[in-house]
Amino acid sequence: MSKKNIVYSTNKNFEYEDHFDEEIETLSPDEQKLKVIIDRKQRKGKSVTLITGFVGIDDDLQDLGKILKQKCGVGGSAKDGEILIQGEHKDKIFDILLKIGYKQTKKVGG
Numbered sequence: 001m002s003k004k005n006i007v008y009s010t011n012k013n014f015e016y017e018d019h020f021d022e023e024i025e026t027l028s029p030d031e032q033k034l035k036v037i038i039d040r041k042q043r044k045g046k047s048v049t050l051i052t053g054f055v056g057i058d059d060d061l062q063d064l065g066k067i068l069k070q071k072c073g074v075g076g077s078a079k080d081g082e083i084l085i086q087g088e089h090k091d092k093i094f095d096i097l098l099k100i101g102y103k104q105t106k107k108v109g110g
Contacts, residue, residue, distance in 0.1 A: 026056025029101035036094050037108045039084075048076070049090050051083040051097075071096050 032054060039050045051068070054061050058079070065078030068085055072092060076085040085093060090107055097105040 024055065024057060026060040030103050032056075032102050032104060034097060034102055034105045035108045036090050036097070036105060038088050038090050046086075047088045049085040049088060049093055051085070051093065052081065054081045054083070067100070068093055068096060 034051055034053045037050045037052065038047055040047050051064075054064065061078045061081065061083065065076060065083040065085075068083060069076045072085055072087070072089045074086045074089070076083065078084070094105060094107050
């Protein structure tokens with residue numbers, strides 16, 4: 001339980017409503033709307049494949065990132081709803097995601 005954005009109230013009848021931190025449920029693979037992008041911004045000229053749009057808990061994001069890194073044989077990271085895979089693997093990752101059930105996945109950009 002957390003009380004956010006309340007410092008002090010002069011209202012005598014004020015009752016704070018407790019908001020429990022909501023646990024985000026991970027959408028099933030066929031409900032996920034992922035985008036696969038090649039990104040070169042702020043990476044000193046090196047390309048990475050970025051998978052965005054993941055909705056769910058961090059453990060599930062980490063698991064998907066691990067699968068993609070293993071299948072591509074490269075490093076990367078997964079945080080904040082995004083998976084970063086080192087190198088240009090857009091087509092390969094797109095095919096892998098479709099194969100494992102992420103049917104609404106789209107390739108973005110050239």
